[in-house]
Amino acid sequence: xxxxxxxxxxxxxxxxxxxxxxxxxxxxxxxxxxxxxxxxxxxxxxxxxxxxxxxxxxxxxxxxxxxxxxxxxxxxxxxxxxxxxxxxxxxxxxxxxxxxxxxxxxxxxxxxxxxxxxxxxxxxxxxxxxxxxxxxxxxxxxxxxxxxxxxxxxxxxxxxxxxxxxxxxxxxxxxxxxxxxxxxxxxxxxxxxxxxxxxxxxxxxxxxxxxxxxxxxxxxxxxxxxxxxxxxxxxxxxxxxxxxxxxxxxxxxxxxxxxxxxxxxxxxxxxxxxxxxxxxxxxxxxxxxxxxxxxxxxxxxxxxxxxxxxxxxxxxxxxxxxxxxxxxxxxxxxxxxxxxxxxxxxxxxxxxxxxxxxxxxxxxxxxxxxxxxxxxxxxxxxxxxxxxxxxxxxxxx
Amino acid sequence: xxxxxxxxxxxxxxxxxxxxxxxxxxxxxxxxxxxxxxxxxxxxxxxxxxxxxxxxxxxxxxxxxxxxxxxxxxxxxxxxxxxxxxxxxxxxxxxxxxxxxxxx
Ligand code: SF4
Numbered sequence: 001x002x003x004x005x006x007x008x009x010x011x012x013x014x015x016x017x018x019x020x021x022x023x024x025x026x027x028x029x030x031x032x033x034x035x036x037x038x039x040x041x042x043x044x045x046x047x048x049x050x051x052x053x054x055x056x057x058x059x060x061x062x063x064x065x066x067x068x069x070x071x072x073x074x075x076x077x078x079x080x081x082x083x084x085x086x087x088x089x090x091x092x093x094x095x096x097x098x099x100x101x102x103x104x105x106x107x108x109x110x111x112x113x114x115x116x117x118x119x120x121x122x123x124x125x126x127x128x129x130x131x132x133x134x135x136x137x138x139x140x141x142x143x144x145x146x147x148x149x150x151x152x153x154x155x156x157x158x159x160x161x162x163x164x165x166x167x168x169x170x171x172x173x174x175x176x177x178x179x180x181x182x183x184x185x186x187x188x189x190x191x192x193x194x195x196x197x198x199x200x201x202x203x204x205x206x207x208x209x210x211x212x213x214x215x216x217x218x219x220x221x222x223x224x225x226x227x228x229x230x231x232x233x234x235x236x237x238x239x240x241x242x243x244x245x246x247x248x249x250x251x252x253x254x255x256x257x258x259x260x261x262x263x264x265x266x267x268x269x270x271x272x273x274x275x276x277x278x279x280x281x282x283x284x285x286x287x288x289x290x291x292x293x294x295x296x297x298x299x300x301x302x303x304x305x306x307x308x309x310x311x312x313x314x315x316x317x318x319x320x321x322x323x324x325x326x327x328x329x330x331x332x333x334x335x336x337x338x339x340x341x342x343x344x345x346x347x348x349x350x351x352x353x354x355x356x357x358x359x360x361x362x363x364x365x366x367x368x369x370x371x372x373x374x375x376x377x378x379x380x381x382x383x384x385x386x387x388x389x390x391x392x393x394x395x396x397x
Numbered sequence: 398x399x400x401x402x403x404x405x406x407x408x409x410x411x412x413x414x415x416x417x418x419x420x421x422x423x424x425x426x427x428x429x430x431x432x433x434x435x436x437x438x439x440x441x442x443x444x445x446x447x448x449x450x451x452x453x454x455x456x457x458x459x460x461x462x463x464x465x466x467x468x469x470x471x472x473x474x475x476x477x478x479x480x481x482x483x484x485x486x487x488x489x490x491x492x493x494x495x496x497x498x499x500x501x
Contacts, residue, residue, distance in 0.1 A: 091481070094486055
């Protein structure tokens with residue numbers, strides 16, 4: 001070590017000493033709190049109750065989250081999660097990401113927030129869905145209203161962020177708030193029955209082709225239709241390379257017998273899942289808390305074998321210890337489904353295995369229906385919660 | 398809409414239209430984290446009414462300001478969640494492309 005480094009080290013020491021002095025001169029409370037006999041952390045059993053759900057044989061225990069910042073004030077322990085602490089502890093880890101599916105771990109977050117994200121994903125992130133169906137002809141066995149309902153539920157591959165809510169435009173159905181599809185299928189007489197699938201829905205980037213009812217066909221140069229597009233949607237850069245279509249092209253809509261025909265036009269608009277589930281952008285959005293399996297006692301030999309066989313998903317494994325003896329280990333607690341099979345079979349098993357869940361560790365799953373990739377859906381959901389807060393703040397100011 | 402008294406601003410009920418458990422429960426969490434809050438809770442008076450009432454009682458500060466701070470906190474938490482999430486997704490995508498390249 002060089003001499004200059006030595007000097008700087010001693011300087012630091014001096015500073016520390018000074019700090020110590022000023023600290024000891026500080027308030028009496030600080031001094032008391034610094035004593036070793038005063039706990040700065042919760043006693044282990046309380047901490048366990050705070051951070052874990054116990055899944056006992058009869059019922060889960062300590063399921064509540066202790067949110068109140070002063071819950072442990074009598075013990076001198078601060079239970080608050082202010083912003084800086086949250087930022088330090090919060091972690092995300094992505095485990096799987098495919099085109100329409102994501103699984104990630106969220107650590108260090110309260111269920112109140114995790115659940116808010118889940119609720120927003122299901123009910124408040126907008127998508128485009130078919131809202132109006134104009135049926136020109138339907139001689140198939142499926143009724144108009146049932147067919148319309150089926151059409152409504154088809155996920156549409158169109159970024160909802162590029163569209164506006166129809167309420168904002170009044171009665172105006174323009175290229176910014178409406179997507180038009182047409183469907184015309186016919187089963188010729190003497191041919192076998194055919195199945196109509198969602199790939200028959202043809203996007204009309206120029207808007208509706210059906211003349212509005214109140215206009216006589218020969219009145220103008222261009223007959224008025226149900227929409228008033230000022231330009232073609234496929235001239236817009238967002239859609240010219242990425243045409244709008246149903247996300248899945250093999251959804252069965254109807255079956256036609258010989259001589260039957262369906263001719264219709266549909267208009268898709270932007271909406272949210274709260275209004276109708278067809279606008280929900282996710283097939284499922286769910287989370288579970290991380291399971292934690294703890295062996296309270298050593299489980300050996302035949303018992304270890306028994307324990308391993310009890311678990312249907314293979315949480316336990318067996319390792320060899322000295323001289324042909326074996327011991328059970330927890331190899332894969334994440335797979336635990338909490339079926340509680342391992343603690344069934346008497347009190348002695350309950351004393352051997354403890355099943356718990358970590359309260360602030362969520363395994364989050366989002367399955368998109370296809371309008372947006374799942375990772376974008378989640379960020380959109382977080383943004384919506386931010387907007388809600390902003391709205392309250394402006395309302396109160 | 399705030400329902401409280403002029404003489405004592407440290408206790409108020411806030412009635413938010415078009416909100417539900419999503420916001421109220423999250424805000425209750427951040428309110429609970431604030432040491433100035435002595436009591437907070439929320440209720441939905443009727444399930445078919447799109448409205449939630451949030452009750453805030455403080456040690457002395459105006460309840461309105463404390464609720465605003467709670468919303469602010471929640472907003473900053475959300476921003477942090479978003480940036481952390483985006484970062485992990487990017488990391489994951491990067492590591493995946495690297496792995497894919499290894500296979501080839
Ligand atoms: S609860 Fe079920 S899945 Fe979990 S460890 Fe026990 S037996 Fe296995």
